[in-house]
Amino acid sequence: MLELKVPHGDDLAALAGAAPVFLSYVLSFVYVAIYWNNHHHFFHLVRRVDGSMLWANLHLLFWLSLIPFATAWMGENRFAPVPTAAYGIALVMPALAWQVLQFAIIRTHGRDSALAQALGRDLKGKLSPLLYLTGALLAFVDAWAAGTVYVVVALMWLVPDRRIERMVGRA
Amino acid sequence: MLELKVPHGDDLAALAGAAPVFLSYVLSFVYVAIYWNNHHHFFHLVRRVDGSMLWANLHLLFWLSLIPFATAWMGENRFAPVPTAAYGIALVMPALAWQVLQFAIIRTHGRDSALAQALGRDLKGKLSPLLYLTGALLAFVDAWAAGTVYVVVALMWLVPDRRIERMVGRA
Amino acid sequence: MLELKVPHGDDLAALAGAAPVFLSYVLSFVYVAIYWNNHHHFFHLVRRVDGSMLWANLHLLFWLSLIPFATAWMGENRFAPVPTAAYGIALVMPALAWQVLQFAIIRTHGRDSALAQALGRDLKGKLSPLLYLTGALLAFVDAWAAGTVYVVVALMWLVPDRRIERMVGRA
């Protein structure tokens, strides 16, 4: 899915020049892995599959399929403002699609299902699109600020769930 | 399967220039998703798999495998007449291959099978290749007319089945 | 797996120029489909999987993975002698790897197994590498002669099995 271009030249400078592309690749790999992991855990609790869930799933897949494109555009342009903002938008869309998918699944399974219970208030899920949007806006001010926001959201999902959930719940 | 080229340049103009490629991508993603979804539903009812079904399936896969090619050609040439017509033909072929696959499956399962019943008269399936062909011919008159036909067929399949079926049945 | 390059230009001449690439694509798609189909049928009868079978399978996969490369080289060079001969060699290798895989499977299952019986004398399997080699040699004389041999072997596998087997058996 994600692609990594081979640098021109055969020395360390060529490798160093590929650093922005590589950083973008790492970040997107982590995001896709988080979706893959959450998808795996979430669908483990799904009992019934209907048409709206299949379409919500394909809708999510559509936005995820744009991430490699946004990743390459940001990396190849060394975190220039517009591509870095576009990357943030490319993260907002699957985050919203994930919310739509959750809604479709919970509607079918009921608010009292094990699935709805496991999800709880889902603060991280609701906070993430807002943070991505903040990152996208910050891209026009400072590329590093935008990048930091993107990395922080990734870390927020990487750190074991319950502890962070409680922390965010308190904050 | 579908590919999206990274635009040259790092500003909004570069992104806007990628609009035709992006529109083609969205349209083809929807078509492939519809096939994937229908395939999933249809094969759910399949009880026996024989050689002719396997070959009819690979025949369908062959024509589907050409869609990314036709998509890129149309998008990169900004809906020029010949590529836009070729895209229509690239949609006619899997639509016909789908009819062949249906025929192979129903022959094995019998006209009275749950599968044949679920399919009904399949007006949408029989209408689609004719509409794609109309779109392909319109491409030589006006790109937007052709595009509108392609979008209408996609919407015809996206809207929940029974209602549209009844509407088309009445018309 | 197989790739089809988007032609430069937006007219019928551009499409016609892509004909050799397209023909190569069709031929290779058919070959890969035949392998996929036979693999599916054959492994349906496999009862035990051991290490040698896994490696023989990966060995087959290696040679199959080179077919897209040989296909593109032949198509992009419009059936020039060396690429057309290389394509023949690229077909010889998986055909031999298939024989090795069959041998590994039959050794484990025994000469009297349903699998060994289903295979019979396997005249087509033994004839194919020789025919591909003939095609590769003919490529230096005439591209069409080589192409004809490649198409004939594909047809030999596409036509329902038993009849052809009997025909070849008689000849």
Added chain:
Amino acid sequence: MLELKVPHGDDLAALAGAAPVFLSYVLSFVYVAIYWNNHHHFFHLVRRVDGSMLWANLHLLFWLSLIPFATAWMGENRFAPVPTAAYGIALVMPALAWQVLQFAIIRTHGRDSALAQALGRDLKGKLSPLLYLTGALLAFVDAWAAGTVYVVVALMWLVPDRRIERMVGRA
């Protein structure tokens, strides 16, 4: 996953020019096949899957996903020192990630599990990262020396397990 570029030109010289790219491709195909094979065997004995195992698995997948990149860089630069050393590092990382995955799995299953027994002291697994690192350092002295080390490690894994294990055990 791995990609093989089509050579420019249609003669034997063009094919010969692609030799370094092809050699890199073969080597990496073998490495990926070994990982795939070991992964298959190892997970066959896994009884419980938990979060840390899923993440350790994705971590391994990340480093494996860089191998095509390192392979192409080394091949296209005809085994120049820096790309050849980078290739060695690209092999060190998944080898370490494999150790982390093993550790995560054994921690869950216990030191007395069939899985831990099957693994034994795992001399090959512990030796491999050291050998890859040696190869990476040798790349700055002589490309062939580095290549030889990479090939030897591949062979060490290809040869049936127990015999080599005993040999290395004695040495």
